[in-house]
Amino acid sequence: MTERSALPTSPGTPSRDGHTYVLGSHGEELARLERQHNTWQAAMQAGWQRASFAAGQRLLDLGCGPGLASLELAELVGPAGRVLAIDSARAFLAHLAAEQQRRQLHQLTVLEHNLAEPLAGGLGAGPWDGAWCRWLAMFLPRLEPMLDLLVQALRPGGRLVLNEYVRWDTFSLHPRGPALATFVQRCIALWREHGGDPDVAGRLPALLEARGFRLLESRSVMACTPADQPESRWLQDFLTSYPEQLRAAGRWSTAEQAALEDELRWARDHTSLWVTPALVEQIWELP
Numbered sequence: 001m002t003e004r005s006a007l008p009t010s011p012g013t014p015s016r017d018g019h020t021y022v023l024g025s026h027g028e029e030l031a032r033l034e035r036q037h038n039t040w041q042a043a044m045q046a047g048w049q050r051a052s053f054a055a056g057q058r059l060l061d062l063g064c065g066p067g068l069a070s071l072e073l074a075e076l077v078g079p080a081g082r083v084l085a086i087d088s089a090r091a092f093l094a095h096l097a098a099e100q101q102r103r104q105l106h107q108l109t110v111l112e113h114n115l116a117e118p119l120a121g122g123l124g125a126g127p128w129d130g131a132w133c134r135w136l137a138m139f140l141p142r143l144e145p146m147l148d149l150l151v152q153a154l155r156p157g158g159r160l161v162l163n164e165y166v167r168w169d170t171f172s173l174h175p176r177g178p179a180l181a182t183f184v185q186r187c188i189a190l191w192r193e194h195g196g197d198p199d200v201a202g203r204l205p206a207l208l209e210a211r212g213f214r215l216l217e218s219r220s221v222m223a224c225t226p227a228d229q230p231e232s233r234w235l236q237d238f239l240t241s242y243p244e245q246l247r248a249a250g251r252w253s254t255a256e257q258a259a260l261e262d263e264l265r266w267a268r269d270h271t272s273l274w275v276t277p278a279l280v281e282q283i284w285e286l287p
């Protein structure tokens, strides 16, 4: 288990073990993840409460990114607990390690690991009480290594809280959103080409049940709001950064971008409704 110094990673740059994370780990994406975290922070904390995450526990943050949730988990478990934050993006882990030092959260450590691959020797260091996993499974070309790792790592009664999408293409703008609908389909196609599955939440129950997990709760975390609400702003935020990455990947043309901008202008000038991708919270327990 190692903390590593990091080199900045660009969009589409392979990580140390050669796998490519399709949203990138550059500074702009880090800032977007921070804004995204703020939008969904209350929903996340409510899920942790339902799963009884508490002081003194040992918790995992799978696909932690820059560690916005990991830092909160570390505060929650306190000095008597422990949090292990795992991700493959060195730049994100370096950011988190610096923040961990600055805040003197000694209960928090980071691990650089590709969660689509087995981890030799597992996580070691005794059983874990729970795991948090948000917006990671959708990017994994193989889910089995991470799920097998969890079965080994969690204690009986240990809980897994997942926030993943069941349908990403519910992301839409009404009453006028055809260019956005095309953009959504292009994102989905690109992520699938990279081995991901933006609708992964629907595949998780069978895989978890086969490993002995029991579903305690499942709920929709979704919104349909006018343009000035936080959830809609989160979607608009994604539309300011990701089209450029899609264009760089050869999947988005200047004409399509112009049509999208027209649509966004129209939506600003009229009452419009933004629907988020269908996020699902699932809480599982290992009996």
Ligand SMILES: C[S@@+](CC[C@H](N)C(=O)[O-])C[C@H]1O[C@@H](n2cnc3c(N)ncnc32)[C@H](O)[C@@H]1O
Binding pocket: 019, 021, 023, 025, 033, 037, 062, 063, 064, 065, 066, 068, 069, 086, 087, 088, 089, 092, 113, 114, 115, 116, 133, 134, 135, 136, 139, 140
């Ligand atoms: C959208 S971000 C979500 C970050 C964090 N979970 C959150 O909720 O803010 C997805 C994260 O998954 C990580 N990731 C993608 N593929 C991975 C893999 N194969 N192994 C480990 N981490 C991976 C990325 O590096 C990125 O930090």
